[in-house]
Amino acid sequence: MDLNKNTYVFFFSTAMVLVVAALLSFTSIKLKPLQQKNIALENKQNILSSVGIYVSREEADLNYDKYITDSFVLDSDGQKTDIDISSIQLNKETKKPKKEQNMPLFISNINGSEKYIIPLRGTGLWGPIWGYISLDNDMNTVYGAVFDHKAETPGLGAEINRDFFEKPFNGKRIFDIEGDFVSIAVVKGGAKENDYHGVDGISGGTITSDGVTAMLKERLDKYLPYFENKMKENEVNDIMNFIEEDINLNDTINKLN
């Protein structure tokens, strides 16, 4: 038979494509649930490690229920909404205009103090990068951060998911002394000592590092209304506590008298 006759070429390619398509879709459909479960568990694992709780992927579910006390979605004014947090896809939210975006937020309780976990999403050199950053209840000091990526260069940009890159974020601040939002930058050539708003970059991974800087600034900026509300609330609470203490003190003094 002449293998190069047009009819045969058509027949062969059609058959090949059909077989391959069937094989691939079958595998994809069969394995999808398992893959999604892995991804969901990994997300929980990442949320937990942003507040310093490191667990294996298998134990992520259990610990998530234990440490994450609350999670909800904010609107662009920083008000709570009723939107289901699992329905939020950050890659789609970031493309919307600022006013229409909904921001997911997780709250964790570590040793009696609340930590606010903000999901991040941005772009690196080759593809998306994402992560979680957690703030102390002063809404300023970073408690922990994790990053991950889809396809950054191994050994260079891909290192953003390593401890040596993530750890220096702890204790950094997102507001300056005047209370203005400055975010945290990844500094090429290394951050200066005592720089509260900079961490060391990765040599050879500058574009990914810049992606992290841009992602932090863009994402945290959207939460500012919520932070401000929360800080006011904290201030009021502080004053209330102070007054209460004052009253107690007065009582004691009165009693002594």
Added chain:
Amino acid sequence: MSQKKEALFSKKNKKLITDPLDDNNPITVQVLGICSALAITVQLKPAVVMSFSVLFVLSVANVVVSLLRKFIPSRIRIIVFLVVIATLVILVDEVLKAYIFDVSKELSVFVGLIITNCIIMGRLEAFALGNTPWKSFLDGIGNSFGYAWILIAVAFFRELLGSGTLYGYPVLEKLGIYNFGYENNGMMILPPMALVTVGLIIWVQRIRNKKLIEPK
């Protein structure tokens, strides 16, 4: 048609495995697969993972194409190769994502690189299309190992000199070399140094193996 049956590991078949390790190495002699040698030899671990993936894809693709060799129309053979390779790679990726999630994360970016790896294309065209499945399988194994050892050798030097670690383990720090004022050579982690390292390996190989030197 009374052909004498060849033993599974005849001398000729063994040569299919040993040749690509030295005399006919895919990277240093056939000069195929240089792109991936550049991209993923910054550290040992990805290099090892890549080697295993290529081993699987190349040997299976070789067998599949060899089985189909009498049916593939030569006009569209390259497209057929591409489909076979891409299918295998996607299958591997899907299975890894479902069952060995950590390895799949490690692999992520290389999956695309395997599809474009010229070694696979080159071996399908040059060998599998004209040989029996068993021979093609051996050829696949041989070439993957030939590819793997160069990759791992390059990654060894680049990780050790560039980052001071081996397989993520801080060797130089443990040895206390930094106390004498030694510093990691940042240039080693940049792509050009991979080419230079491969060049040095070719140089050493040619000093050792006179067969490779073209007559003047």
